[in-house]
Amino acid sequence: xxxxxxxxxxxxxxxxxxxxxxxxxxxxxxxxxxxxxxxxxxxxxxxxxxxxxxxxxxxxxxxxxxxxxxxxxxxxxxxxxxxxxxxxxxxxxxxxxxxxxxxxxxxxxxxxxxxxxxxxxxxxxxxxxxxxxxxxxxxxxxxxxxxxxxxxxxxxxxxxxxxxxxxxxxx
Ligand code: AR6
Numbered sequence: 001x002x003x004x005x006x007x008x009x010x011x012x013x014x015x016x017x018x019x020x021x022x023x024x025x026x027x028x029x030x031x032x033x034x035x036x037x038x039x040x041x042x043x044x045x046x047x048x049x050x051x052x053x054x055x056x057x058x059x060x061x062x063x064x065x066x067x068x069x070x071x072x073x074x075x076x077x078x079x080x081x082x083x084x085x086x087x088x089x090x091x092x093x094x095x096x097x098x099x100x101x102x103x104x105x106x107x108x109x110x111x112x113x114x115x116x117x118x119x120x121x122x123x124x125x126x127x128x129x130x131x132x133x134x135x136x137x138x139x140x141x142x143x144x145x146x147x148x149x150x151x152x153x154x155x156x157x158x159x160x161x162x163x164x165x166x167x168x169x170x171x
Contacts, residue, residue, distance in 0.1 A: 006166040012040035016114040023079040041070035062098030082121030
């Protein structure tokens, strides 16, 4: 069975142990997928984000933190912060790689076997979609090759354009 899948849809509806949130450094929510996750999951997520903020002052770009998932079907939300795209010469590719790899490491630390990712940074943060998909797929494939803990990774694309890019790259 293939361990990497792509689906088109809303990540808040996906039945996996952990969904990843494309958050911002404040961890206090926002729009896009971040807004959708906080809205569907309810206050339990925000409360834990606030206590993480009190402990460590938010989450840096490329890093990740974990919270319960409140009312979502998932058990956990892994909040990571992708880079804002400027022109490609501000370490954007490396930071996007780190957002994916640190999320995967946190999943393994928490014995999570199934995880769903949105297309981090490709919405409000403006990262070119093809380039982001290539980084996402390679980072996940390389990680799975070295670890058996995670059984399935699902890329959840809200928009058709991202879905088609992932489908073509995964074939
Ligand atoms: N399910 C799956 N994917 C979604 C959903 C959803 N419910 N909603 C949006 N997307 P974005 P970013 C897709 O803008 O670019 C927030 O305000 C969307 O189509 O959510 O990393 C944060 O607080 C796009 O492909 O995240 C930050 O300030 C992808 O998710 C900032 O936006 C990412 O789009 C982060 O920007």
